[in-house]
Structures are given as C-alpha cells and as structure tokens.
Amino acid sequence: METLRDVLAQIREFLEVPILKLGGSPVTLWTIIQLVVLVAVLFYLSGKLRTWIVEQFLTRTRMEVGARQATGSIIRYTIIAFGFIIILQTAGIDLTALNVLAGAVGIGVGFGLQNIVNNFVCGIIILFERPIKVGDRIVVGNVEGDVVHIGGRSTTVVTNDNITIIVPNSKFITEDVVNWSHNDRKVRFKIPVSVAYGSDVQMVERLLMAVAADNPDVLEKPAPGVRLMEFGDNGLNFELRVWSTTLIHRRGLLTSTINYAIYKTFADNGIEIPFPRRDVRIVGDERPGGNRANDMVN
Structure with missing residues (x-):
C-alpha cells in the first residue's frame, strides 16, 4: 500500500513540474492534461446539447429543419466560446498573459490559416443570414x-x-x-414542345393542359399554362409551363414523364411533331448543248 502511495506521489510530483510560465502562472503537465480533458468534454457535451435542441426541443415548435439546425449550431458555438474561457480560468491560466500568444496566432491566421478562418466566418454568416x-x-x-x-x-x-x-x-x-427552395419549394418548369405547321393550335393547347392535369406531381394552383412562343423554321414552338413542389430535386424525371405523355397524346390525336427538313436544288450543266436538271430533294 505504501509502495502505491509512493508511486502516486512521484507521478503527482512529475505532473506538477512547471514546463513554462504564462505571466505569473506556471503551466504544468497536469494543467495541460486538465485542458485537454475539459476541452474534449466541452466539445462532446456541446454536440450532445445541439442534437437535443435540434431533434427534440425545437421539434415542438413550427421552425423549419434548416432553422433548427442553424439555431443549434449557433448555441453550440456560443457555449464553446464561453466554456473555453471558463476552462482556461479553471486551469489557473492568466488570460492577460495570452495577449502575446494571441498576436502570434493572429499573424499565423493572416498567413497560413486565412482560408480556414474565412470559411468559418462565412459559416457563421450563413447560419445568421440563412441564404x-x-x-x-x-x-x-x-x-x-x-x-x-x-x-x-x-x-x-x-x-x-x-x-x-x-x-x-x-x-x-x-x-x-x-x-430552388429559398422562399418555398414551389418551382415552375418550362417544357418546350414543337408541332407541325397546319396543326390545330387550340387542340394542341387542350392536349397539353390535359397532360399537365393528369400528372400527379403538377400543382393545380398555380395553374399550368401553354404559350405559343414562336414560329420556328420547322414548326410551331409551344411551351408548357407547370408548377411542382415534389420533384424540384429530380427535374429531369418530371420533364421526362411529361414528354412521354405528350408524345403518346399527340400520336393518339394525330398531332405531328416536326423534324428538320431541307430543300436542296441541284442545277445541272448550263453550257451550250448541255443538259439542265432541276430536282427538288427533301
């Protein structure tokens, strides 16, 4: 038993050997161990507190998920800042002696850590402004x-x-x-559609509106719309405009589903979708005695 006490006494003496001084306060190995343990506990507990605030406490309110996350992060950073100051004072470190160290760190931040600090400050701005x-x-x-x-x-x-x-x-x-969802998750999609010249434009409008109405991901309000945008080289260019809140993260799926429905609906109702056509005129030999051919090739 006495041997164990002697060993503990020697360990304590070893840990209490001053390594350096900050102002008038000596810094020992025991002080450093205290700092490391307390800072680790501070980060762990602040993380647990943030999780509890976001997933349990704020879920009782009407706050959005993003707002809850931002509030939890801000509270955690604030606790870490104040907790770190309290830990330094608890460990017996004179904070006024850290002015020189802070100046050195500031120089280091200005050169080697500027990107990290820049991203951290931008993170704080994001949490407060919430773009x-x-x-x-x-x-x-x-x-x-x-x-x-x-x-x-x-x-x-x-x-x-x-x-x-x-x-x-x-x-x-x-x-x-x-x-895409800063104000709300309601987004308008514009789907271009071309039909051949000579098509019944009123029928085209009715068919496009029917396709939009049959799609479960298209909102009734705001209502879909059809616009005749221009007289193209090969046909009439329409635009189907629909609103959706469910597929803003899969815009290609919504566009593809509507295009499939448009193709089938046009085929069933005899509406032709144009394809590029060019008229080529071939002029033959116009010398005396030569043959001349005028052919039209589609």
Whole structure:
C-alpha cells in the first residue's frame, strides 16, 4: 500500500513540474492534461446539447429543419466560446498573459490559416443570414444537390447520384448561388414542345393542359399554362409551363414523364411533331448543248 502511495506521489510530483510560465502562472503537465480533458468534454457535451435542441426541443415548435439546425449550431458555438474561457480560468491560466500568444496566432491566421478562418466566418454568416439551409436544393458552381449539413468550415451537399460533395462555406458568400427552395419549394418548369405547321393550335393547347392535369406531381394552383412562343423554321414552338413542389430535386424525371405523355397524346390525336427538313436544288450543266436538271430533294 505504501509502495502505491509512493508511486502516486512521484507521478503527482512529475505532473506538477512547471514546463513554462504564462505571466505569473506556471503551466504544468497536469494543467495541460486538465485542458485537454475539459476541452474534449466541452466539445462532446456541446454536440450532445445541439442534437437535443435540434431533434427534440425545437421539434415542438413550427421552425423549419434548416432553422433548427442553424439555431443549434449557433448555441453550440456560443457555449464553446464561453466554456473555453471558463476552462482556461479553471486551469489557473492568466488570460492577460495570452495577449502575446494571441498576436502570434493572429499573424499565423493572416498567413497560413486565412482560408480556414474565412470559411468559418462565412459559416457563421450563413447560419445568421440563412441564404441556404438544411434541406434546400441548391446550385453553386458545378455542384447541384440537397444541403444535408452546414458546418463551421464547410457545407455537405448530396447530389442525385448519391455523391456527397464537401463545399467550402466561402463559395456560398462569394459566388452566385441558385437556391430552388429559398422562399418555398414551389418551382415552375418550362417544357418546350414543337408541332407541325397546319396543326390545330387550340387542340394542341387542350392536349397539353390535359397532360399537365393528369400528372400527379403538377400543382393545380398555380395553374399550368401553354404559350405559343414562336414560329420556328420547322414548326410551331409551344411551351408548357407547370408548377411542382415534389420533384424540384429530380427535374429531369418530371420533364421526362411529361414528354412521354405528350408524345403518346399527340400520336393518339394525330398531332405531328416536326423534324428538320431541307430543300436542296441541284442545277445541272448550263453550257451550250448541255443538259439542265432541276430536282427538288427533301
């Protein structure tokens, strides 16, 4: 028993050996261990608190998922900031002695960590201004997908191919961002349709409206619309305009489904879909005694 006490006493003496001084406060191995353990506990507990706030407490309110995520993240960052200051004071570190260290860190941030700090600040701006939020359908640069997580440094976007793309937060502040569901998830789709000259335009309009009405993903309000856009080289160019909230993340599927229905409906009702045609005139030899041929080839 005495041997164990002697070993513990030696370990304690070893851990209490000063390594350096910050101001008038010595920093020992025991102090460093305390800092590491307390900071780890702080991050763990703040993460658990954020999860509880987002998934349990705020679910009782009418807040959207993105708003709950943003609120939870802001609360977590605030707790970490105040908790870190309290931990330093608890460990006996004189905060006034950190001014020099803060200056050195500032120089390092200005050179080597500027991108990280830039992305972190942009993440804070995103959480407060909420130009994007979790669940939004966004396009930034060449990336298109659903926002599934907004972190301090980056935002996670999942594409239709189930590929996860990590986008730095600064891109959402410095670049143009297309947010398909910023106000609400109601989006209008424009589907071009061509018919041959001589077609009954009133019948074309009725058939297109019927196709839109039969599609379960097309909203009744706002109502679909048909527009005759132009007289094209090969036919009349119409545009079917429909609204949807269910397939904004799969726009190709909605367009394909409607196009299939349009093709079948036109075929059943004798509406011709034009194809490019060119008239070629071949002029033969016009020399004296020569033959001249004028042929029209479609």
